[in-house]
Amino acid sequence: MNWNLDADSRPICILGLGLIGGSLMRDLAAAGRGVFGWNRSEKTVHAAQRDGFNVSEDLQATLERAEASDALVVLCVPVPALPTMLEALKEHAPSVGFTDVTSVKAEVHALVDQYGLTDRFVGGHPMAGTADSGWSVTLKGLFQGAVWVVTYDNAVSLGDADSSGSRWVDTWVRVVCMAQLVGADVVPSISRRHDGSVARISHLPHVLAEALAMAGDAGGPLALTLAASSFRDGTRVAGTAPELVRAMCENNRSSLLTALDETLEILHSAREALADDSRDLRELAAEGHAARGRFEARAGRNKGDQTNRPIIRVRPGAPGWVEQLESAESMGAQISIF
Amino acid sequence: MNWNLDADSRPICILGLGLIGGSLMRDLAAAGRGVFGWNRSEKTVHAAQRDGFNVSEDLQATLERAEASDALVVLCVPVPALPTMLEALKEHAPSVGFTDVTSVKAEVHALVDQYGLTDRFVGGHPMAGTADSGWSVTLKGLFQGAVWVVTYDNAVSLGDADSSGSRWVDTWVRVVCMAQLVGADVVPSISRRHDGSVARISHLPHVLAEALAMAGDAGGPLALTLAASSFRDGTRVAGTAPELVRAMCENNRSSLLTALDETLEILHSAREALADDSRDLRELAAEGHAARGRFEARAGRNKGDQTNRPIIRVRPGAPGWVEQLESAESMGAQISIF
Structure with a gap:
């Protein structure tokens, strides 16, 4: 061969x-x-x-x-x-x-x-x-x-x-x-491991972007005027045609569900910490930052990085x-x- | 004057x-x-x-x-x-x-x-x-x-x-x-309306970015290797120093809680639709896309747009x-x- x-x-x-x-x-x-x-x-x-x-x-x-x-x-x-x-x-x-x-x-x-x-x-x-x-x-x-x-x-x-x-x-x-x-x-x-991974790094970002876009929009004109790069980047993929988002997510239901449930657990735990003045967001902020650091170490900070x-x-x-x-x-x- | x-x-x-x-x-x-x-x-x-x-x-x-x-x-x-x-x-x-x-x-x-x-x-x-x-x-x-x-x-x-x-x-x-x-x-x-707005368009994006970074990272090396621009953009602000994220979010607890609870409701409803094969993500995809469209109409699609x-x-x-x-x-x- x-x-x-x-x-x-x-x-x-x-x-x-x-x-x-x-x-x-x-x-x-x-x-x-x-x-x-x-x-x-x-x-x-x-x-x-x-x-x-x-x-x-x-x-x-x-x-x-x-x-x-x-x-x-x-x-x-x-x-x-x-x-x-x-x-x-x-x-x-x-x-x-x-x-x-x-x-x-x-x-x-x-x-x-x-x-x-x-x-x-x-x-x-x-x-x-x-x-x-x-x-x-x-x-x-x-x-x-x-x-x-x-x-x-x-x-x-x-x-x-x-x-x-x-x-x-x-x-x-x-x-x-x-x-x-x-x-x-x-x-x-292997196909099922691919699907589990893309649920986390591609389909989940779409779901979160849609939800963030809706929550920002619900703040009305003042919120949209104040929105700057964190909102712009966080909602960018909500600009994708809805039928493409549905095709991705609905064809990978079980993997996406696993990733989404993990995310909901993280967010609920942050929510409880926020609602209790004696607690703080140390865990979310530290773990999220470390996770982003591991991604940057692998993929670079910006698009096109080595x-x-x-x-x-x-x-x-x-x-x-x-x-x-x-x-x-x-x-x-x-x-x-x- | x-x-x-x-x-x-x-x-x-x-x-x-x-x-x-x-x-x-x-x-x-x-x-x-x-x-x-x-x-x-x-x-x-x-x-x-x-x-x-x-x-x-x-x-x-x-x-x-x-x-x-x-x-x-x-x-x-x-x-x-x-x-x-x-x-x-x-x-x-x-x-x-x-x-x-x-x-x-x-x-x-x-x-x-x-x-x-x-x-x-x-x-x-x-x-x-x-x-x-x-x-x-x-x-x-x-x-x-x-x-x-x-x-x-x-x-x-x-x-x-x-x-x-x-x-x-x-x-x-x-x-x-x-x-x-x-x-x-x-x-x-007015200060309280400012805080309600920035909770939605600045503090909430930070919370979601941290959670997304963690959920992606939990997928291990394969997930991080497959991560491309949707994950990069969706987690960018998780690169912010954890103490800055905490200062923002913990100083705006009640407004952020409102925004986060709304977001959790949207995500739970998407979760239920995903878990039921007879249902779909039409609502999330359509409403998120429309919301992003309203943001783009006001702020432009890319940074620096008119x-x-x-x-x-x-x-x-x-x-x-x-x-x-x-x-x-x-x-x-x-x-x-x-």
Whole structure:
């Protein structure tokens, strides 16, 4: 097996050309990879074609082409559109490997399993994006320095035998190399652990931002006039389209519920301390500050700061590689493959 | 009365040369105002002197000079240092008007009242600052475009008679003009309404940021590695020194409790919707988004955007001016005086 995608001449096929799919297409093309794609909207297809990309409105033809060229298929459609894509993939591209980019992974794995496609699937989640959507907002360099989670649920079921020749491992490597080619740092994760983590650091922030925006707004014009950077930053993601917030949170209910219940416990305890003049907020202020400090030590204080993540070398499919992945996951490490 | 501070030759005396006091001194001096000050730390005094400012470690001498020159005194010390300052002010500067810059106002008004200094006091709160402190972090232009709240509790007790010749109104005008001279937009507020508002838009964001930082951190290294901009922005103010967070929140307990209880109600209701598969987060997502939209309409989406606040003209001390101030406050409007 050759784990160097630069030497892999097989193309990449992107289904869905919104912010993530479209930006991925731009970067892959700029890196010299063969890439083609599909979008259901004529307007998007024409816009992408005008920008010189090889895209189509014909899903069947696109998938047949993917099958013929052994393309890696990347599903960049919203969660509700996944069943249609999986059905079409099953019918028109019966052997290609595929990945996705949605922000929940256990639910997608379960759906893929329902369609009997698990052995061709590697879950993915690039931690990048903005509140905007559509081809017109696609960007070059969107994934540069971002974390791209790649699931390895299947590696666990393959067991510890040498599976370096496995078709699934080949797909897994292609997904990792694609993410790295566009500048992302790949972090491996089992889908349910990914979902537990993103509930805490992505879905919970959205829920708190919505609640803060409402509580501030309830203070009327004076409160909104006095609102400065702490309110602005704390409510920024409440500017995200409500349907996107719902899709994230409602597709990750049980993990989000765990994170939200922990948060409610912290807030109730702060509330009790506030209501009692003989008590203080020492615990909340000290623990919150220490927690933010650990985040800054890892990710830097400001966006774009140098991150400080360990790197773990992984040999795909070799005996012991699952332990390498588990070890990387538990450290929140990015991987390099060799 | 002359409401134009440019034509007012009386100096300004700043007690406490940290981020707010030191930056104010820089801007007032740059605007050509007579300004002198005091700080208790020798190191700070020497640093400010090296930068060319007229500052001293001798509180008594500084206050005697303020009294002799009818300076406006600005208290820029932390809340716990206020009693010492008020005592010194009473003894060594028995007639000058003064203001403060602390982030709670009702408690400071009550303290000033205890010292019998209410008729010389106008509360102030510039909505500017960073998590850093000390002379070394002082900045030119810190207040440019920031809101500076000026309280008018005393104007209400003066009643509706023409009080334009009142000494207190003179102090009030000097505070407003000083804030405007350094580029701030003055918004009038009664102290308890100010405290209710900042509980919602400043103290509550700190409490939520601490809780979010803790809930994210509890997810361990994987969660911290996956954390991106929603977590970064949502926890930014958890980087504030814990003692500053405590000072803000613990000095505004009852208002913060009201805001926190409202937030807990919103979060509990979201929690119940999440726990029930037949329900959804439509309400939270829609209302939070609408609330953020109203904030953006007033304050812009990003820091530094053009704000969209009404401006109300106020004639200090003239019959009806309290109604002008109340009207400005209820609209969250800034004022211009004439």
